[in-house]
Amino acid sequence: MNTDAVVRRLIAEAVGQDESVLAALPGDTRLFGPEIGLSSLAGARLLDSVRERFGVDVAAEDLNLDALESIATLSGFVQRHRR
Numbered sequence: 001m002n003t004d005a006v007v008r009r010l011i012a013e014a015v016g017q018d019e020s021v022l023a024a025l026p027g028d029t030r031l032f033g034p035e036i037g038l039s040s041l042a043g044a045r046l047l048d049s050v051r052e053r054f055g056v057d058v059a060a061e062d063l064n065l066d067a068l069e070s071i072a073t074l075s076g077f078v079q080r081h082r083r
Helices: 003-015 019-024 040-054 071-081
Strands: none
Touching: 003 019, 003 040, 003 071, 040 071
């Protein structure tokens, strides 16, 4: 499974949405926008899941958390920093 697909699955799990919904969204869909509705609690769960799955600590490596702007920015960040 490619990184983007796994990141989308982790987002779906964090916000309690069906994976097929996230799979159909364009990459520029904002994580905190109405389509996904990432809350601060769900965001913390997502960051934990990304760290466990990919070994990437987004909060430590991206102090402004710009990586959480959209599906594509998070996926790209993970691809660049994964171990």
